[in-house]
Amino acid sequence: MRMDQGLLPKRKKTKQIHVGKVAIGGDAPVSIQSMTTTKTADVEGTLAQIYQLAGAGADLVRCTCNSPEAASGLAQIIPRSPVPIIADVHFHYEMALAAIDAGVDGLRLNPGNLRKPEEIKLVAHEAKDHSIPIRIGVNAGSLHPDLLKRYGRPTPEALVESARNELDMLEEVGFEDIKISVKASNVSLMISAYRLASETFDYPLHLGVTEAGPPPSGIIKTTAGIATLLAEGIGDTIRYSLTADPVEEARAGRTLLEAMGLRRRRSVDLIACPSCGRAEVDVIAIAKAAEAELAKRSIPLQVAVMGCVVNGPGEAKGADLGIAAGRHRGHLFIRGKVVRVVPEEDMVVALVNEAEKLMKEGVEARLAAADTRAEELAEEDARSARGA
Numbered sequence: 001m002r003m004d005q006g007l008l009p010k011r012k013k014t015k016q017i018h019v020g021k022v023a024i025g026g027d028a029p030v031s032i033q034s035m036t037t038t039k040t041a042d043v044e045g046t047l048a049q050i051y052q053l054a055g056a057g058a059d060l061v062r063c064t065c066n067s068p069e070a071a072s073g074l075a076q077i078i079p080r081s082p083v084p085i086i087a088d089v090h091f092h093y094e095m096a097l098a099a100i101d102a103g104v105d106g107l108r109l110n111p112g113n114l115r116k117p118e119e120i121k122l123v124a125h126e127a128k129d130h131s132i133p134i135r136i137g138v139n140a141g142s143l144h145p146d147l148l149k150r151y152g153r154p155t156p157e158a159l160v161e162s163a164r165n166e167l168d169m170l171e172e173v174g175f176e177d178i179k180i181s182v183k184a185s186n187v188s189l190m191i192s193a194y195r196l197a198s199e200t201f202d203y204p205l206h207l208g209v210t211e212a213g214p215p216p217s218g219i220i221k222t223t224a225g226i227a228t229l230l231a232e233g234i235g236d237t238i239r240y241s242l243t244a245d246p247v248e249e250a251r252a253g254r255t256l257l258e259a260m261g262l263r264r265r266r267s268v269d270l271i272a273c274p275s276c277g278r279a280e281v282d283v284i285a286i287a288k289a290a291e292a293e294l295a296k297r298s299i300p301l302q303v304a305v306m307g308c309v310v311n312g313p314g315e316a317k318g319a320d321l322g323i324a325a326g327r328h329r330g331h332l333f334i335r336g337k338v339v340r341v342v343p344e345e346d347m348v349v350a351l352v353n354e355a356e357k358l359m360k361e362g363v364e365a366r367l368a369a370a371d372t373r374a375e376e377l378a379e380e381d382a383r384s385a386r387g388a
Helices: 043-056 068-080 093-102 117-129 145-151 156-172 187-200 217-231 246-259 283-296 312-318 344-387
Strands: 017-019 022-024 031-035 060-064 085-089 106-109 134-139 178-183 237-239 269-272 302-306 321-325 329-334 337-343
Touching: 031 246, 043 060, 043 068, 043 246, 060 068, 068 085, 068 093, 085 093, 093 106, 093 117, 106 117, 117 134, 117 156, 134 156, 145 156, 156 178, 156 187, 178 187, 187 217, 217 246, 237 246, 269 283, 283 302, 283 344, 302 312, 302 344, 312 321, 312 329, 321 344, 329 344, 337 344
Parallel strands: 031 060, 031 237, 060 085, 085 106, 106 134, 134 178, 269 302, 302 321
Antiparallel strands: 017 022, 321 329, 329 337
């Protein structure tokens, strides 16, 4: 896969924590989170959704823990989950303790509705004993009444102060395995709050626009907020909070990080012109069909489908594979070189066939490199044995 490097500013170096096997902060890749919509007590249904989320790109999955039945479900889910599980806890500290007993990999606590210091400190003691990190999950919609009275409305300062108050209680008992979120449904407020949080804390930040709504508007709002911050080097883990199947959240998050060069691509990156009066092939139909066929095969290449000579040759040349179309036919580029002319009706098949060849060549090259390294190690062992 081709990718421009070094275009984004260096990420702010935050403390690193681990949620199960997933590192967050420090030099770890930006991770993707989502949350199940099933009842956690429904073990099989919840596990099925967790596997779907993991397959779509989620590194971490959050499940609600709002009842003893949910905690019991977590105890059965966690050993079978393909990714670390975070328990989402509101109002009742007993549910946080039950989630710890169930073996969760992380906790999310909302300081707006879990307010008694002695209860928060008790949870922190237990989490510390079990090496379980906590996210201080501040939401503009559930700020403490005292903060709303003082600031008059949710402001960046109010959100960050809420996180600071909770952080003080956790640090007071020696707990520092923490990440922080300061979410809002208003994109401008969310961006300002996270900028202030980044200046205030050196703990990893979980980015999100809360209650973003259904796609496509929810995806646009969330992308506007998260991408702005990531482009400034802020953020260590993300979630799209969509009113939709949570699998869409994981896919959107993965697509964003791949597009920004923050995660290695594992799906096709299709570059295509929007089409115009110059095009003499059906660019829209070809692009859609090519993207669908390449996605079926999970081909992580950059592929260009261009409709005319204005930008077509340049974009096709810069991609792993591309078509620069003319009148009912087009030049097929493979890694910058024209290899042949393809009729319009054969363009999708040609792109798929050549993509599969490139993927096979890549696998064979990696296997050959591994064989060579194995031979080198064997020779080193032999030399060492002769020296002994």
